[in-house]
Amino acid sequence: MVADLIDQVKTREGGGVTKDGLFSIKSAYKLLSKLEEEGQSARASSSRSRPWESIPDAVWNRVWSIQTLPKIKAFLWRVCNEAIASGVGLRHRNVNIDPICVRCGVHKETRDHILLGCSFARSVWFGSSLQFSPSDNPSLIDWIRSWEVWFRQDKRLAREALSKAAFICWYLWRARNELSLKGIIWTSSEVLQLAEKAYLEFSALIKDSDKGGLGIIFRDHTGRCLKARSIPHILGSIIQGELLAIRHALNLAIDLGVDNLLVQSDCKDAILFMEEKKSPDWEVEGLVANVVRLKSSFVSISFSFVSKAMNNVSDALARKALSLEYLTDWPNSIRWFQELCDSEVSGCTHPLPQ
Incomplete structure (x- = not known):
């Protein structure tokens, strides 16, 4: 460690050297203090960068305008913000776990993999009334942005479809947690049945609202x-x-x-x-x-x-x-x-x- 610090001092122009050209402990200490301050400044600047800052406002507006339960809106906000306890997310928070998907056992468990990319998620989407087929490398953010095209074509149908999609995302996450935390396996049919039932109950509630x-x-x-x-x-x-x-x-x-x-x-x-x-x-x-x-x-x-x-x-x-x-x-x-x-x-x- 001492050798590393001395190397840092030597690599800086005039590092640890006084105006007389002589090396001194005092001047080296000042330079090391300066290096530490620069490092802290760089880390602080990096920490101010948040995932949501790079996401377009159109995505956030779409998430909060979805006709669904408040808890599902909050969940989708956390997903977009990479704030869910996925395998990769937990590893980034220094939790010592295997980041590989517990369902397929092949790919890393990211937000996009859980809700779109996993073979299980793909079977759920394909079996739904939406008959959606995610791309090879799906991105939740890009997927939400793509809904703008649907809304320009038919707002009513797009609103209903996005509401259904939100419930499917929620129950895909529920199924993942049941498997990861309790070892309970949900089939794709069970996920679809629960999502459809919740969607219909919610729609009836909205319809009856005066x-x-x-x-x-x-x-x-x-x-x-x-x-x-x-x-x-x-x-x-x-x-x-x-x-x-x-x-x-x-x-x-x-x-x-x-x-x-x-x-x-x-x-x-x-x-x-x-x-x-x-x-x-x-x-x-x-x-x-x-x-x-x-x-x-x-x-x-x-x-x-x-x-x-x-x-x-x-x-x-x-x-x-x-x-x-x-x-x-x-x-x-x-x-x-x-x-x-x-x-x-x-x-x-x-x-x-x-």
Whole structure:
């Protein structure tokens, strides 16, 4: 050890040598102290680098937006952050264990191997309704990023599929722990049955939830946004939500002094009810009658059906309401709102040309 330190001193320019060109214990000590400080600084800099810092925000946003149990979201966050007790993870924490997968006995047990790469995990994914086949060298981070393509194609189907995938990941981890800690072997069929059962129970819970949101946007005849509003609301059904949004829009239009109004909705039944071309069910009969009465408050009012693709702004405002406690009016300066408005041809409700 002493020899190593002396070698370090000698390799530095002027190491341990005074201005007179003479070696001294004091000058060598100063240099060694400096070397130690530099080493500590380098280690501190390295320790500040965290795994999550290299992961794109899109991945974290996707993880926290998955429709699943909070504990599974937290688990996926830990997985992405390499904070689970995998064989490789434990070895990195100086735990003296064999990092080889206890299931296949061939590859090192990493997060990607447990959830995607192991032959057992592959059989589970292939046997699921998703029929997913991981690549030769799968990466959980890349896999989560790839879901953006699915969401651009069909948000509803992608949301359901990702929810199922989250439950499968959770039960793959449970199966791994049962084998590693208790020696209990789960078959791929058992993993799928448990994951599917948990997913269906969760979906039923979400479906029965009465929390909803209303989204309303007013534009003038030039397309300029006059008002954008998100309203959290207890809803009994989808049609009730559509009618409540229309009633709120009409009351708001009255408050704003609007006389001529075109109301657009992506719900055909709601439009037919407003035009009195279809009789509503008894559950919403009173609500429809209330909205119809409001029509007399306008000089001119008409109703029009638009596709969901043409109704992105009000749909986004309704989704925002799910995370709110109070009615919220959004300023035009918000970036996500500006981008939505620019991409949509027409809004939910706007005055007719004067």
